Every structure is written in structure tokens, then in C-alpha cells.
Amino acid sequence: MRVRMLAAAAVAVLTVGGTAACGGSADDSGAVTLKLGFYAAAGDPADTTMRELVKEFTAANPSIKVELEVAPYVKFFERLRTQIAGGQAPQVWLSDGVLVQEFAARGALADLTDRVKTVNADDYSGIELNRDAKGRIYGFPQGAQTPVLFYNKKLFADAKVAEPTADWTYDDLAAAAKKLTTDTNGDGKPDTYGFRAYSPGFTESWWPIIKAFGGDIVTDGNRKVVVDSQQSKAALDWMLGAMGKDGFAPDYATTEGLGKGVVHTLFATGRVAMSYGIYARSLPATTAGVDFGVAPMPKGPAGRGNVAIVNSWVVNKTASAAQADAAWKWITFFSGEGPQRKWAELGEAIPINKKVASTALPADRHAFLDSLDAATDLGVNAVWSEYTEALSKRINEALSGATPVDTALTAGQKDAQEVIDRFYAGQTQ
Amino acid sequence: MTVLTGRAGKAGKAGKTAADRRPSARKRLAGERAWAIGFASPYLLHLVALAAWPLLASLWFSMTDYDLVSSPKFIGFDNFVRMFNDGLFWRTLGNTAYFAVLFVPTQTALALGLAIALNQRLRGMALFRAAYFVPVVSSWVVVAYVADAVFNPQTGLANQVLDFFGLPAENWLQDPALVIPTLAAVAVWKGVGYMMVLFLAGLQAIPEERYEAAKIDGASAWNRFRYITLPGISGTTFLVLVLTSIETLQSFEQVFVMTDGGPHGASELTVLHLYRQGFQFFQMGYASAIAWVLFVLVLALTLVQFRLQRRWVHYA
Structure with missing residues (x-):
């Protein structure tokens, strides 16, 4: 009797389970x-x-x-x-x-x-x-989504700076950004920066810049990390200069201090005159009533570094x-x-x-x-989230000035490669 | 047992007595056991289904390569070996220990100080006690906004105060050297009210006569605190230390909301590392292994505290 009851219960459970599993199939x-x-x-x-x-x-x-x-x-x-x-x-x-x-x-x-x-x-x-x-x-x-150069037309007109063109190089960008950086209240800190160089969202920051300078992040089917190069170093040095000695971009601490997600509103609120931004950044800028234009990202020694x-x-x-x-x-x-x-x-x-x-x-x-x-593509593979996080941590150490660029790139390459190797070791797919 | 058996034997021959008609002690005990199990069964079921089973499953997962999608593959102790060679794991453990070293004594001392200050029979004291308790019931998202108002490098109150005294501004949550102390300060602000209430309860349980007797004997305020208050609340202090230590090792929400482990990992605590491995990087097996190591650490720390309490805790 007991066995029969158990069997009935099992059948009932299986029936309910089976019905649930088949719930989405065609009847x-x-x-x-x-x-x-x-x-x-x-x-x-x-x-x-x-x-x-x-x-x-x-x-x-x-x-x-x-x-x-x-x-x-x-x-x-x-x-x-x-x-x-x-x-x-x-x-x-x-x-x-x-x-x-x-x-x-x-x-x-x-x-x-x-x-x-x-x-x-x-x-x-x-x-x-x-x-x-x-x-x-x-x-x-x-x-x-793909990043291009957003620019604030009013700020360009006010500073009497010619708007970006498809022929711009990184030197042109830097020269314009310096002219657009202003300290209106005289407290020694710019109220408007010419360019936003650092962003925690690397798609609109160091990734395309490294590629434009001739470096790369991953190759060989996105399984080999190659970021540790002189070209990558030149790219990061350019960014550090923009945030440091040249002073036309907000530095790492200032940007991070804005809080999560606020970095994406820097352009919409007029804090920066130029910024790399994906298509989705048009929306906050339009909503804020910013009169803006978009231009191709400037040419580096190896092109524009377009990613999508x-x-x-x-x-x-x-x-x-x-x-x-x-x-x-x-x-x-x-x-x-x-x-x-x-x-x-x-x-x-x-x-x-x-x-x-x-x-x-x-x-x-x-x-x-x-x-x-x-x-x-943005170096996508089976462990994209993990290897890019490992790499970002090291690159951000360099961009914050906490670690020399050389050291950060070497460590970042090693950390990211370890993540990729761990997953793909022994895998056939 | 022998006596009962003997009686039963005799009764068998001479017919049943009134005493024999009563259920035997063994039967009564069995009946009571059945009732006890019946009453406890909802909790037992809960314990098995929602605590013991997930714990055992997690132990099993810790010895597997499990990505949440395909079936777990048994890999023995590989996850633990990987963990001991994982620099990031050790870094997060170091961050957690640093956070604990700052947080536990500060919160305990401050909670005790506040409890003593608020253990007065004055008008409006309940209002002050409630005010200190408000952050405890606030969510970390709300607290993060409040913390931003204080520690924002551009607009925060903390830098305005530094500026007032002619000191340079600090990047409180963006500087790797300052982020953990700042997080510990915010955590103390949020949690101190709860521990203060525990201390208040402890203080109010100390008999007033002891203080009166000490005063008559001419004991100073410090000596009354040192020889009456501190031993009197040693049980509460022990409880506060154990709770706070466990809370610290399990910290997650605060860093998740306030810094996400940044700047570049300087505030990544072990539970955040665990969360990332499990829920962002598809490594539930490795995350389970971290969880078990963390569990053993919490257990060890608690056992050490229990061992040491024999030397300084007095239960009056």
C-alpha cells in the first residue's frame, strides 16, 4: 500500500514537472x-x-x-x-x-x-x-553602439575654436582641448575641461585610444593578450598628460569622485567640451538641450581605433x-x-x-x-567580463598615477592572460 | 528498568493493577518524543531544506567546476588550490582584515561611549537614542547618498572642513590609502546605534546598589567604571565583539553600493570577490570554495573569541 502511494506521488510529481517543462512548447x-x-x-x-x-x-x-x-x-x-x-x-x-x-x-x-x-x-x-x-x-x-567624438558647439563657438573634422589627429584634439579648458571662477581648477579622457567605461576611453596609437588588447581569436607594448604605453602616457601636465581633462580621482554613472553626464552637463561617446550618449545630451555635433574619433599613428x-x-x-x-x-x-x-x-x-x-x-x-x-569587436570571448576587469584594474592604477604605466601594462597583460588561459586550457571549442 | 520488568511479570500472573493500566514510563516518553518531533518538524524541515541542504550542496559545488549552465564536474580540491595561489583572493582577505581592524574596536568603543552617555534619566533622551538608531534601519543605498554628501571630493562636507582649516582636500573614496578607513567610518556611523542599544541593555542590568556601595566606599568615577561597569557589561561586550566580527567578515552591500571594490580593487572585500566569481564570471564552484574558507575563518574567529572570553567575561 505504502509503495503504491509513493509511486502515485512520484507519478504526480513527474506529471506536474513534465507539464511545466512542456509549458512553452507548441500544443x-x-x-x-x-x-x-x-x-x-x-x-x-x-x-x-x-x-x-x-x-x-x-x-x-x-x-x-x-x-x-x-x-x-x-x-x-x-x-x-x-x-x-x-x-x-x-x-x-x-x-x-x-x-x-x-x-x-x-x-x-x-x-x-x-x-x-x-x-x-x-x-x-x-x-x-x-x-x-x-x-x-x-x-x-x-x-x-560605437564611440565617436561628441563636441559642444556652443563651447567651441565661445572659445572661437574650429569644430573637429575628419582630418583631426590627437595633436589637434589636444590643442583644441587646451583652448577649451577654462577656469571662470579663478579657484585654480577648471570649470570646463576641453576633453574627457578617462572613463570607467573603457569603450569610450583607453580601449580605442590604445588602438589608435597602434597598440592592441587581444589578438589570435581574442585569446592572446598583447596590451603590454610601447604603443599602449604611448597611448596611456598621452592620457596621463591630458589629465596631468596639459590639464585639459579631469583626472582619475575627479572623474571617479563624481559617482557611478555620472561620468556619462559630464558632456551633457557642459563640464567637458569634448568626449568620446557611444550612440546612447546622444539621449542625455539632447535631453539637456546641448547643441552638439559628432565627428570621427581623431587619427592616431595607427588610425582611429574604432570599436563596436x-x-x-x-x-x-x-x-x-x-x-x-x-x-x-x-x-x-x-x-x-x-x-x-x-x-x-x-x-x-x-x-x-x-x-x-x-x-x-x-x-x-x-x-x-x-x-x-x-x-x-571589443575583444569578446568566453571570459570577457573577467579578463577585462583584471586588465582595467591595472590600467586604472596607471591612469590614477598609483603605478608606473610600464608596470601596470605588464601586470595587466599577465593577469588578463591568466584568466583566458584558465578557461581555454584543454577546451576544444 | 529491572524493577518495572519485575512488576510487569508479577502483574501478568495476578491480573492488571491500576498502576499497570497507566502507560509505562517508556511509552510516555515515546509519546512525548513524538509530540516534540511533531512540533519541531516545521522548523526541522526548514532547517534541512533551506539551511542544511544548501550548505551541503555548496560544499559539493566547492569541489566542482560549475558554471551554472553545464553540470558540475568534480575536480577535488582544485578550487582550494587555486584560491591559495590567487593573489586577488589574498588581497581581498587583507582588505577585509584591515577593514575589521578599523571597524570592530572603533564601533565597540563608540557604542559603549554613546550607551554610557545616553544611559541617563533626562528629558528627551529617547529622542537621542532614536536618532542614533535611525542609520541602522536605513538601507545602504540611502547611506551611500549621505556618505557622498560628506566625502565627495568636490562638494563634500569633509573637504569643506579641511579647507576651513587650510588643509588640502582628500579623495576619500578614490584614494587607495583612504578608501578602507573611510568605509569603516561610514560603517561605524551606520551600525553604532544597534550596538549602543545592546550596551544600554547591559548597563541597565547592573544593579544600582553596586554603584551606591562603591560611592559610599569613596570609589572615583573611573574606578566605578573600571571595576563595576566594565565587568558588569563584559557579557554584552563579548556579544558585540562576536556579532561585529562576523558582520565585518560578511561585509558586501556597503562596498557593492559605495565603491564597487574601487579604486582598482583597493576596497574589494572577500564577499564582493566571491559574488563576482559566482554571479558575474560563471564560477560558482570557485565562489563556493571561497564561501567555505570564509565560513571556516568566521568559525575559527568565533571559537577563539569564545575561548578567550573565559578570561575576561563575568556573568553575574
């Missing part, structure tokens, strides 16, 4: 439930637009029911990791571009290489930036065939002209649909598109 009528995750702060216009697009999508595809999972960025990815562990992750989610390979290398994502072949790759930006060392693609672009991040849709490897199909349908829907145009209105990212990008962006913002075309 007999062909209907499928798709859990879709994306990150947005509460009340963010991006949240509203995404919900509107989901409504449009489900109206056009009545057999697909979409359940949304939204959370602010940090919370979203923190929860996602535990959801994956518990088999409860969305079937399709928006990934920060730099995290795609982290999830893919751990077997969490479906390989989209064959599906990507079904679209005309020439119509979209950033597909190649998602290709891993073995040529596989695990994410399809949702929106692109392509935030991407990824599909959960555990999604059923019907869910994966529905997820791909959503991805192609979102990449279409209508949704891309609607998303572009937010001013949050460069549309990845090239046709939309060429018309949605005003002519004087096309520096973003040129930069995107010339960009390389």
Missing part, C-alpha cells in the same frame, strides 16, 4: 508560448516601445503567445544566470553584445549560424562582430523546436524596417537595419555609421 493547435527577456529600467521609454512591438508581433502571429521578462540591466543578468541554472531562462533574450560569447561558450545558447544564412547579411550591420573564432554565430544584432558593441538577440539552447522557430520569427520581425524605425526613434542605439540607419540618422550623425563600418 496540438500549433500555439506556442515564448518567454522573451530584455533589460530596461522601470519607466524607461525602451520598455514601452518594446511592449508595443511585442503587441504588433503577436497580432501578426496569433499562434505565438509572448510572456515578457523585464528587469534593469544588472538585475536582469544576475537573475538570468540563476534562471539558466534552474532551467527557467527565457527562450529568447536581449544580450549585451559583450556577453554573447560568455553564454555561448558555456552551452547556454542555440547556434544561429544556419538561420543567419537565410537572411541577406548585407542588409544588417554587426553580424560579423558576433562571429566567434570558429565562425559560429550565436546572436543576431538588435542595436549597435552589437547588442543581440540570443536563443536559449533548451528552447523547443517550435519555440526556437518562434524566437527566430521575433528576431526577424524586430530587424524589419517598421520595428527598427520605431526603435530608432528612442535614440538609444544605431539601427542594425542599414536601410533604416541611413535614413533614421540625420546626416550630421553619420559619423556613427562610418565608425560602425570600420569597427572591430
Whole structure:
């Protein structure tokens, strides 16, 4: 009797579990439930637009029911990791571009290489930036970010300095920045700096500068750290000069002292006349009423050092065939002209649909598109978060003046390489 | 037991007595045990499901390579070997120890001082006690904003005070040499109210007659404090030291909100390091190993404190 009861209970548990597990698969009528995750702060216009697009999508595809999972960025990815562990992750989610390979290398994502072949790759930006060392693609672009040079037109006019051009070099940038640095209240500290050189977000700081000076960060399929070079040293020395003897950029302590995230508002609040910024920085500047222009980043000895991040849709490897199909349908829907145009209105990212990008962006913002075309990826690999953090710590030590540049670069290269080697040691993928 | 068995044997022959009809002591005990287990079972279930099981799982994970996505792979003690060779782990442990050395004695001494100052029968004293307790119930996010108002290098009150005295401004949270002392100061400000309440309770438990007798004998204020108050609250002091030490080794929220471990790792405490490994870098196995080492450290420290308390704690 007892054994029979236990068996019945086990069957009941398995039945409930099985039903739950199959909850998102297609039923007999062909209907499928798709859990879709994306990150947005509460009340963010991006949240509203995404919900509107989901409504449009489900109206056009009545057999697909979409359940949304939204959370602010940090919370979203923190929860996602535990959801994956518990088999409860969305079937399709928006990934920060730099995290795609982290999830893919751990077997969490479906390989989209064959599906990507079904679209005309020439119509979209950033597909190649998602290709891993073995040529596989695990994410399809949702929106692109690439840094260009933002400049405040009013501050340039007030200081009677000519606006940046595509021919600018780092010397031109420094010369203009010095003229734009002003101390209006006479306390010995500039109230307006010409340029913002240091940022904790290295995409808009030391990464492109090192590349422009001829250095590099990682090579060989992003598995070999090569940052310890004379070119990198020259780049960091240029930054230290800007924040030190030349005095046209706020130093490390001043920038960090502003608090988390405030560094990104330095340009919007007029504290700096020029700053490297990704497309998303347009929004706070526009909201603050800053009359600004964008120009290509200046030329260094080895070019402009353009880099890009392509935030991407990824599909959960555990999604059923019907869910994966529905997820791909959503991805192609979102990449279409209508949704891309609607998303572009937010001013949050460069549309990845090239046709939309060429018309949605005003002519004087096309520096973003040129930069995107010339960009390389941000050294993404399976341990991007960890190795870039190890490297950043060392480089920031140098930029704060706590450690000589040479020492910091040598230590940073060693620390970052250790992280990469630990992961890839003995791996075949 | 033999007596009971003997009686039962006799009763078997002569028929049942009233005493035999009562449940035997053994049966009564068994019944009481069943009731006890019944009443304790919700807690036991909670203990097993939400404490013991996760603890054992974490111990297992500490001996695996577990990235949260694929199945854990058993790797023996590799995570522990890696940890002992991980310079960053030792650095975070050093940061934590430095934080503890500054925080524990400062908070304990200040809490005791405040408790003595506020252990008076004066009007409005409850208001002062409440004022010191307010930071305790505030979240770290709120405290971080308050701390920024004080320690912001450009606009903060601390640098304005330095400027008033003609001293140079400091980068309180951006200077590797100053960040831990500044964090310790903020932590003391936030936590001192709670420990002050514990000391107040301890002070109020000391019989007034002891002070009266000492006064009659001509003892000075210092001697009354040294020979009556301090021994009288030694139990509370011990509790405060144990709680504060454990709290320090588990510190996370404050650095996560205020510095994120910066500048360049100077304030990265061990639990923040653990969090990063587990939840940012997909290394739950390694994070579990750090958690267990931290657990052993907390346990060892607490045991040492328990051992030492025999020499100086008096329970009156």
C-alpha cells in the first residue's frame, strides 16, 4: 500500500514537472508560448516601445503567445544566470553584445549560424562582430553602439575654436582641448575641461585610444593578450598628460569622485567640451538641450581605433523546436524596417537595419555609421567580463598615477592572460 | 528498568493493577518524543531544506567546476588550490582584515561611549537614542547618498572642513590609502546605534546598589567604571565583539553600493570577490570554495573569541 502511494506521488510529481517543462512548447493547435527577456529600467521609454512591438508581433502571429521578462540591466543578468541554472531562462533574450560569447561558450545558447544564412547579411550591420573564432554565430544584432567624438558647439563657438573634422589627429584634439579648458571662477581648477579622457567605461576611453596609437588588447581569436607594448604605453602616457601636465581633462580621482554613472553626464552637463561617446550618449545630451555635433574619433599613428558593441538577440539552447522557430520569427520581425524605425526613434542605439540607419540618422550623425563600418569587436570571448576587469584594474592604477604605466601594462597583460588561459586550457571549442 | 520488568511479570500472573493500566514510563516518553518531533518538524524541515541542504550542496559545488549552465564536474580540491595561489583572493582577505581592524574596536568603543552617555534619566533622551538608531534601519543605498554628501571630493562636507582649516582636500573614496578607513567610518556611523542599544541593555542590568556601595566606599568615577561597569557589561561586550566580527567578515552591500571594490580593487572585500566569481564570471564552484574558507575563518574567529572570553567575561 505504502509503495503504491509513493509511486502515485512520484507519478504526480513527474506529471506536474513534465507539464511545466512542456509549458512553452507548441500544443496540438500549433500555439506556442515564448518567454522573451530584455533589460530596461522601470519607466524607461525602451520598455514601452518594446511592449508595443511585442503587441504588433503577436497580432501578426496569433499562434505565438509572448510572456515578457523585464528587469534593469544588472538585475536582469544576475537573475538570468540563476534562471539558466534552474532551467527557467527565457527562450529568447536581449544580450549585451559583450556577453554573447560568455553564454555561448558555456552551452547556454542555440547556434544561429544556419538561420543567419537565410537572411541577406548585407542588409544588417554587426553580424560579423558576433562571429566567434570558429565562425559560429550565436546572436543576431538588435542595436549597435560605437564611440565617436561628441563636441559642444556652443563651447567651441565661445572659445572661437574650429569644430573637429575628419582630418583631426590627437595633436589637434589636444590643442583644441587646451583652448577649451577654462577656469571662470579663478579657484585654480577648471570649470570646463576641453576633453574627457578617462572613463570607467573603457569603450569610450583607453580601449580605442590604445588602438589608435597602434597598440592592441587581444589578438589570435581574442585569446592572446598583447596590451603590454610601447604603443599602449604611448597611448596611456598621452592620457596621463591630458589629465596631468596639459590639464585639459579631469583626472582619475575627479572623474571617479563624481559617482557611478555620472561620468556619462559630464558632456551633457557642459563640464567637458569634448568626449568620446557611444550612440546612447546622444539621449542625455539632447535631453539637456546641448547643441552638439559628432565627428570621427581623431587619427592616431595607427588610425582611429574604432570599436563596436552589437547588442543581440540570443536563443536559449533548451528552447523547443517550435519555440526556437518562434524566437527566430521575433528576431526577424524586430530587424524589419517598421520595428527598427520605431526603435530608432528612442535614440538609444544605431539601427542594425542599414536601410533604416541611413535614413533614421540625420546626416550630421553619420559619423556613427562610418565608425560602425570600420569597427572591430571589443575583444569578446568566453571570459570577457573577467579578463577585462583584471586588465582595467591595472590600467586604472596607471591612469590614477598609483603605478608606473610600464608596470601596470605588464601586470595587466599577465593577469588578463591568466584568466583566458584558465578557461581555454584543454577546451576544444 | 529491572524493577518495572519485575512488576510487569508479577502483574501478568495476578491480573492488571491500576498502576499497570497507566502507560509505562517508556511509552510516555515515546509519546512525548513524538509530540516534540511533531512540533519541531516545521522548523526541522526548514532547517534541512533551506539551511542544511544548501550548505551541503555548496560544499559539493566547492569541489566542482560549475558554471551554472553545464553540470558540475568534480575536480577535488582544485578550487582550494587555486584560491591559495590567487593573489586577488589574498588581497581581498587583507582588505577585509584591515577593514575589521578599523571597524570592530572603533564601533565597540563608540557604542559603549554613546550607551554610557545616553544611559541617563533626562528629558528627551529617547529622542537621542532614536536618532542614533535611525542609520541602522536605513538601507545602504540611502547611506551611500549621505556618505557622498560628506566625502565627495568636490562638494563634500569633509573637504569643506579641511579647507576651513587650510588643509588640502582628500579623495576619500578614490584614494587607495583612504578608501578602507573611510568605509569603516561610514560603517561605524551606520551600525553604532544597534550596538549602543545592546550596551544600554547591559548597563541597565547592573544593579544600582553596586554603584551606591562603591560611592559610599569613596570609589572615583573611573574606578566605578573600571571595576563595576566594565565587568558588569563584559557579557554584552563579548556579544558585540562576536556579532561585529562576523558582520565585518560578511561585509558586501556597503562596498557593492559605495565603491564597487574601487579604486582598482583597493576596497574589494572577500564577499564582493566571491559574488563576482559566482554571479558575474560563471564560477560558482570557485565562489563556493571561497564561501567555505570564509565560513571556516568566521568559525575559527568565533571559537577563539569564545575561548578567550573565559578570561575576561563575568556573568553575574
